[in-house]
Amino acid sequence: MSNNLQLNSEGKLKHFLTIEGLEKQLLVDILDLAESFIGVNDQRIKKIPLLRGKSIVNLFFENSTRTRTTFELAAKRLSADVLSMSIATSSTSKGESLLDTIRNLEAMYVDMFVVRHGISGAAHFIAQHASKHISVINAGDGQHAHPTQAMLDMFTIRQFKQDFSKLRVAIVGDILHSRVARSNIQALNTLGAAEIRVIAPKTLLPAQVETMGVTVSHSLADGLKDIDVIIMLRLQKERMTSALLPSESEYFKCFGLTPERLKLAKPDAIVMHPGPINRGVEIDSKVADGPQSVILKQVSNGIAIRMAIMAMAMQKQESFDG
Amino acid sequence: MSNNLQLNSEGKLKHFLTIEGLEKQLLVDILDLAESFIGVNDQRIKKIPLLRGKSIVNLFFENSTRTRTTFELAAKRLSADVLSMSIATSSTSKGESLLDTIRNLEAMYVDMFVVRHGISGAAHFIAQHASKHISVINAGDGQHAHPTQAMLDMFTIRQFKQDFSKLRVAIVGDILHSRVARSNIQALNTLGAAEIRVIAPKTLLPAQVETMGVTVSHSLADGLKDIDVIIMLRLQKERMTSALLPSESEYFKCFGLTPERLKLAKPDAIVMHPGPINRGVEIDSKVADGPQSVILKQVSNGIAIRMAIMAMAMQKQESFDG
Amino acid sequence: MSNNLQLNSEGKLKHFLTIEGLEKQLLVDILDLAESFIGVNDQRIKKIPLLRGKSIVNLFFENSTRTRTTFELAAKRLSADVLSMSIATSSTSKGESLLDTIRNLEAMYVDMFVVRHGISGAAHFIAQHASKHISVINAGDGQHAHPTQAMLDMFTIRQFKQDFSKLRVAIVGDILHSRVARSNIQALNTLGAAEIRVIAPKTLLPAQVETMGVTVSHSLADGLKDIDVIIMLRLQKERMTSALLPSESEYFKCFGLTPERLKLAKPDAIVMHPGPINRGVEIDSKVADGPQSVILKQVSNGIAIRMAIMAMAMQKQESFDG
Incomplete structure (x- = not known):
């Protein structure tokens, strides 16, 4: 009863191509x-x-x-x-x-x-x-x-936080170029997360990002408030040379997740990353290897x-x- | 009782190296x-x-x-x-x-x-x-x-045409450099095909090709008459630069298998190719993907x-x- | 009861990193x-x-x-x-x-x-x-x-010579850069070989090599006397250009194992090599493929x-x- 390419005529999963359109x-x-x-x-x-x-x-x-x-x-x-x-x-x-x-x-x-x-x-x-x-x-x-990355992220979130309907999830970094971000936003919306907040500089956000069902913040300091789950994105080094970003150290200064900044989220917030991580670029090693990190659990x-x-x-x- | 390297002392297959000499x-x-x-x-x-x-x-x-x-x-x-x-x-x-x-x-x-x-x-x-x-x-x-390519070709021919003794098979293209052609000619002769016709420009035929048990044609238009099975060979692009051939489009004009030319063979002729095919060089996509093509069956x-x-x-x- | 990283708390093998320290x-x-x-x-x-x-x-x-x-x-x-x-x-x-x-x-x-x-x-x-x-x-x-190379070498020696305590083993070639030599020397010492003799030019021996529990010879002709087992090492071609060695042919003249030199060892001596062999550099093909060679048995x-x-x-x- 679905014209979704991913389902067969009985509505069962046949292909797994995108989160979009799945119930x-x-x-x-x-x-x-x-x-x-x-x-x-x-x-x-x-x-x-x-x-x-x-x-x-x-x-x-x-x-x-x-x-x-x-x-x-x-x-x-x-x-x-x-x-x-x-x-x-x-x-x-x-x-x-x-x-x-x-x-x-x-x-x-x-x-x-x-x-x-x-x-x-x-x-x-x-x-x-x-x-x-x-x-x-x-x-x-x-x-x-x-989509398989998004599903393992959902699995990990459920493992640590159970009920999606009460969760505020932040996705931090290069939303514009990230297939992980797109699939995660769709999955979180489908599973009914209370809020999905994207945190990124303007140059790394898609036009009209709000239509994807997210709230927007351009500052990591402000954006982490009340957050239960932080999904850090990998920064593609190519972006640096393409004039979308000033430099790695500049990026880390504004959007890198440090122990200090992590304190701005809820005390029991978990930190996720699809890997491989760029230590000192988007995430501080103390956070990546710290007690709130569930990065290896994701793997x-x-x-x-x-x-x-x-x-x-x-x-x-x-x-x-x- | 055979001194063929491929058979053991009881005449059983031990290696599979060439069709030549196998009964x-x-x-x-x-x-x-x-x-x-x-x-x-x-x-x-x-x-x-x-x-x-x-x-x-x-x-x-x-x-x-x-x-x-x-x-x-x-x-x-x-x-x-x-x-x-x-x-x-x-x-x-x-x-x-x-x-x-x-x-x-x-x-x-x-x-x-x-x-x-x-x-x-x-x-x-x-x-x-x-x-x-x-x-x-x-x-x-x-x-x-x-030889394994030749055997899968024989299998495919038998599947569609049964009795080899009544078959006229055309092999089209660069016979000179083709191990597929050599093995197929040997297999077809051993299995008793009625006629094996090689169709190629003179520059792409071995000297004294007739001694291999084949008839020869230098024109695709003439050569396809009465043919039951057409085996197209892959054209190695290297031949173009080695002065054996003028150009790809010239080759296609003379030896490319088009729907029009295919009509010159028997109406139920099958079209074979060892792959990968060069669409528009040795074979027209309409033929490769058409109802007489058994190319994927070969795979x-x-x-x-x-x-x-x-x-x-x-x-x-x-x-x-x- | 061992603080060896390789053993677990019950003294059982957990990792296999080096022969050193194993009983x-x-x-x-x-x-x-x-x-x-x-x-x-x-x-x-x-x-x-x-x-x-x-x-x-x-x-x-x-x-x-x-x-x-x-x-x-x-x-x-x-x-x-x-x-x-x-x-x-x-x-x-x-x-x-x-x-x-x-x-x-x-x-x-x-x-x-x-x-x-x-x-x-x-x-x-x-x-x-x-x-x-x-x-x-x-x-x-x-x-x-x-260490796994050393153990397969020990296995091969035991297969042909049984009792280690009576064996005189020569290791010939670039001892200085060879992990195979190091592990073999340790294994032979642990298993109680009567003598381990390293045979090499001075430039290819570690400083104070005698402390490793070996005797030293700088001449293949002298060094092979009374030897039961000859372990030839692979000569890394890089050594040639690094001024540690004059040339391949020069090396072969002094340290290559020829049938003549092999006669200087015991008549039932076995010849080993970790492979891949450089024919005509460290070993003559007649020796590598000869009756005393156990090189393929090692594999x-x-x-x-x-x-x-x-x-x-x-x-x-x-x-x-x-």
Whole structure:
């Protein structure tokens, strides 16, 4: 009953491309399933046979060791066969189009593509053109979306704060270029957070950012007041040279999260970051390694969340077959 | 009773290096075994335990994501452990000889090498020098042979056309430099095709090509008459600059397969291509994506054929042990 | 009862970083366990389920196809999941510190790091900072230690010569820069070899080398007298240009192992080399491929030894959990 590309005709998750358009209950289902997988990672035998005999291809057009590693570990712990392809250096160098690459992998009876691409919309494009039996997971596309990151952030927030409806969440840094920010804003709105506050210099905010359902602050000192959850964004060093920002040290002076500034938030506020962190640029090491930081917890939760999303998307295939 | 390097003392397949010298019955056995594996790729659990605990090493001295991927998937679906090595960037850079690399991998109790190499005869050389318990599969050597590609082509032809003895097959393009063409001509002759017609400009044909058991045409328009199967070859862009060919557009004008030209073949002719295709160079997109194209079927069949060849070559080891 | 970083509170092996400080019995236990694994590599199904569901990450900051391959095969034959990361080209390029990389992988519930690094002490550093449940195996750190190589060398010596207490072992070549030499000297001393003789030009010996428990010779002709085991070291070509050595041919003239020189040792002396060998630089091909060479036996034993060390280090975790 949905024309959302991500759902099959029964409204079940088939692709996972963006948080946009997904209903609250579906997000909650993902969080609940991930919770059941947390234990798997602590067992002596960290493996369940849910996706045994399935072939998953990591299609990474953009390099990211960390994200690729979490998807690979998640897939192996579900007992799937995984194949990682760095596409920049492979078939496209022979001039093959993206669509031909996809068609060929499909023909090899692959079940799932995990796609990372520098161009916004790449994962959607692949999902639109892939044959019916294939699921596509977006592992980050341009400046558009990074929905598995958003879901692991939601999981981490729920782990520490339970009820979303009472939470004030600050997202700090380069909102303009951040797919993490976009997906997190959508997820927090869907899950009903009390307030989502973006804190950034004007040059790093999208035009009409308020229409995304957020409040805006241009000062970290003012903006952290009453905040329960602080999501720091990674500062891309490229921004420095593009005249959007004066310098790293200047940025840190205004928007870097220091222990002093952290005190301006609620005393039990948690600090999050999608990683890899730039110590001394957007975050002080004392905060990153301090007691309020849940950054490594996010990494751990990332395995369980990706297991849950892969398992759920693959399930739609079973009902499709059966 | 054979002095063919590819067979063991009982005449069973041990290495798979070239179609040359293999008997018709052996080729048919491979096709039949592959047919039994087609179902595996459609199952929910795409895995059979035939090669469980076997170690297969992909030795790719020449880059080919697609071929490496099919071998990797085929090996995993047989439950083998696979290790892919890109040799250009590894031990040979420390000045180790090919033979030392082989000796070392053998010593690690590897069971099979899948070899891709830019030099003709490389797979033979390795098979000659490898220790007794090892099987070598040629995944393409220089301009010499690409026998697994030929077998998947034969499989695809049989799938659509059954009886080889009535078939007229055209191979179009750069016959001179093509290992795919050489292996296909040998396989088609062994399986008893009625006619194998090579269609190419004179500069892209080997001297005395007729001795290979083919008829020759220098015009696509004339050559396609009465043809049941059209095998298009990939045009290597290097040929353009080497003065063997005038230009891409000129080539397409003379030897590109367009919908109009395709009509000159039999109405139910199938169109094949080993991939990756150069759209608009050797083949028009309308043909490549059209109803007579079986190009993606070839890719699918490639998995089953490689499973069959690997399983059969490994079986000889069992009888050798037992 | 040991403050050795490598042992847990019960004195069981947890990390394997260096031979230094390990007791003779522990080394013998590793050799014995490896012996029980030799059979696994000869079986039709070369796999035992000892580390099923464990996640092992190969962290190779220094390129080494051969060593990485043996660790990967060893891990797969123990049924572990293995993930190989070439770190030079990955996250450190985004400016992430070594410690952040480690922390992140830990958070993914990894069980073991196999570390290769160009800087002496890197594996120790990681073991010191890794969380409690993780084992670290040193696969070579700078010029410091290569303990798994030393153990496979000990295994090979025991295989051919049994009793260490009667053996005179020569180590020939660039002792100064060799982590293999350091680890072998320590292992031979611990296992009670009768004599360890280092044979090298003065420029390639550490200051006060005698304090390491070795005798010294500067001449291959004199030094090989009464020797049972000859361990040749690989000559790093970099040494040539750094003025420590005149030229390759000069070096071969003085310290290359030829069939003539080999006759100066005991008639049943064995010749070893950690590989990859430089034919005609430190060793004549006739010797490397001759009847007294056990170089490929070393490679085979390397799989069993690495299986033993990984299994033993992981066992400490079981007793730690239980």
